[in-house]
Amino acid sequence: MSGFSFQIDGVEVTAKPGQTIMEAADEVGIYIPRLCDHEGLRHQGGCRVCTVKAGGRSVAACTQPAAPDLVVENETPHINKLRRDLVGMLFNEGNHLCPICEASGNCELQAMAYRLGMTEPTKFPYLEPCRPVDASHPDIALDNNRCISCGRCVRASQDVDGKGIFGYVGRGIHRHIAANGPDLRHTDAEVTDFAISAEVCPVGCIIRKREGFARPIGERDYDDHLIGYDIEKKRDE
Amino acid sequence: MTQASTFETDQDQVALICERHQKDPHRMLDILRDVQDQFRWISRETMATVAGKTGLTQVAVEGVASFYAFLSLTPRGRVTIRLCDDIVDRFAGLPAVVEAFENALGIAVGQTSADGAFSLEYTPCIGLCDQAPAAMINDVVLTGLTPEKVREMVAALKGGKRPEDLISHRFDALSPYERAKRMVKNNVRHAGAVLLGPVPEDAGLMKALAQTPAAIIDQIAASGLRGCGGAGFTTGMKWRFAEQAEADRKFIICNADEGEPGTFKDRVLLTERPHLLIEGMTIAARAVGAREGILYLRGEYVYLRPLIEEVLAERRAKGLLGKAIMGVEGFDFDIRLQMGAGAYICGEEGALISSCEGLPGEPKTRPPFPVTCGYLGFPTVVNNVETFCHAARILDCGAQWFFDMGTEGSHGTKLFSVSGDCINPGIYELPYGLSVRALLEMAGGEDAAAVLVGGPSGTMIARDTFDRKLTFDDLATGGAIVVFSPERNILEIVEYYMSFFVHESCGYCTPCRVGNVFLQKAVAKFRQGLANPADIAYLKDLSATIIETSRCGLGMTSPNPILSTLENFPLVYSAMVKPPKDRIRATFDIQSAISDARVLAKRRSSIYDKDFTK
């Protein structure tokens, strides 16, 4: 099968067989919001922020294959309301205090909330979990209070670094990221690992020590642009 | 014995267990189950050994060990007692039973005695709802518990008896079937024409082997058979997809996870019709060209394991499994038994496959579907126990015979598991199309105020809709019918089922992992009388998001207890709602708000603690 076309919010998009809706959208400069998906990593389909309506069914755009003549709804009030709910769940599941967070301004969760127009607290209760901080490693700290369980670090370490320093443990609301050992110091994690790099962890959970606030507030990723800007600007080119 | 030696794990033994499973990472669940059985827990040291032997990372081993409720990362008692704490058991007298256990053992639920002898735990429905309260004690099950029985049992166990001795003093001399029958009553209340009436041995398989695989599939399709595990997918179509898939290996998996609270029909089939089940799997293998099969048995049914193993061995000896089945050259098929370890989500077919692969029971991304890419990436047919049994009978008696029973779109018979507030709880095999009222009359549950059809992921209906029909198009059910009398508190039932879903969510996706916790909290607010009118809309709104964005069937149905009671019992909610007064949030409670601060400051509040002067 050669290339085929389908529609996202009325725009004709061409896709290659095997491409997901999100991959095809990225190529033509249509941004579909996402948190657990990251270019170059296996798709996980866990955060559900990329939910779109495809052929009338709600699916995750990061894992759903594109199909000929599919009609996809992305930026609709209904879909964005679902996304706000999901982002709200992620906020209230952990402990997020943006004003004192190293990631503020670079954080994809925070930026997603801005993009979706979340300007006030949701109706959701705060779960206020007690999560330990792991500062055992000389160069890396993990503040699990901000982890959104996106699994990007797990896949990056496993598939790119070939190490497997992170994994998921537990089930349900207790499922969380753990180091491959009693703490991070007892793994072969290095600050030069791709998994530890700034682009992998979307929030302020994985922190490279002695690098804090290297880029001042005001010059950070999402200070001037909405999240998704890098993809959307392709459309104007 | 000191504490340390009580809980110590001999790592050489762990290594041996790994060797016994060929150090195969896909057998991780078997390895960890064996370790748990032998040493009563999985220590960090053990995980390191297992990781080393199987070539996985330690955190990957921990991922499996921490996922399943029957595996534990802290030491459990040599005798581990798991009480079903489902709402049905609570209404059947569980609280008194729990108290008796706690007093007799000197430990609370969730604890292990210091000498390592006993653990007491709660577990969701163990499939014995028709004889609740029920419990597992290691690998045996006990039913119809009363405080007196509990005191006698604990005394016997403390006196050195094994859990097996509680069943019979000559337990070891009994056949696996006799043992199962001593532990659990079948309670077959109505036998139908297909499954629980007389069934000739392997007649379906014999006829199947005289036909081409395509003809077998045509018959299954023509019979109208649909999956009995809950989703109701057309079985003939599933088999045809798998038959058409090109691959070196194909698999037939039987889903005997039966985790939906209130469902226990597969338990009875596994006890009374195990040969019919294996016959059905063998026919499926013939139809799709599979040589390998897996029977996934829920951990709660471990008491049936010897029975199933005996049946498999018997069939191998008779040439009904293995090479050249019934003398047909080139028709080879064998089945392995995979034990689960306490996870409702493993009934979802993708999660079931993950679990068979030795992974945490997380559903798989769909597409691809199991029929093209299932176990280890090979085309796989997953069917429910009852579905396979029906298939074998259809091959014997003909598609038309089956098609003529039931109603348009819902053909044949169905096993209903009836429990709760009725005189005759048990199994009813009936053609599709009966009304709920008719079933209630048979079961002696006419007084019901509410009936839960299909378990918590199904629908809760009220008296005014008891004329609805038990069919795929009206009230679909995997078989669970739970009856509630007028004394029962609907919100208590709903809150329990939401806590069940919170407990059983795998945690992979946001809406189900987090959203269900929010729902549970919101229902709790109603029960405490702290809800305000806007909370009804909040429940509906949040439920809709969870249903629409969840990754698998668990999250897509988990709000059903709330939504179906909001629809059918609106008054129980509105009666609990208080209009907000004067801008004060009813949920705000100053005492609990300052309790943490009180602990930190190590003193009471001079303003808010009423008894400050005392």
Ligand SMILES: Cc1cc2nc3c(=O)[nH]c(=O)nc-3n(C[C@H](O)[C@H](O)[C@H](O)COP(=O)(O)O)c2cc1C
């Ligand atoms: C959360 C969840 C739990 C399930 N549990 C079971 C189960 O215990 N037994 C079962 O046969 N099917 C269960 N299913 C349905 C299976 O995913 C699958 O549809 C079924 O095994 C297919 O067999 P069938 O077509 O013969 O029904 C469950 C589905 C979900 C979403």
Ligand code: SF4
């Ligand atoms: S991780 Fe992001 S959302 Fe969380 S506190 Fe930091 S900046 Fe805020």
Ligand code: SF4
């Ligand atoms: S640590 Fe960061 S990258 Fe890893 S799962 Fe948590 S949020 Fe995602």
Ligand code: SF4
């Ligand atoms: S819906 Fe629930 S059970 Fe299903 S994948 Fe998501 S978290 Fe897991």
Ligand code: FES
């Ligand atoms: S980006 Fe698709 S589910 Fe997270």
Ligand code: FES
């Ligand atoms: S065994 Fe307790 S409800 Fe099923």
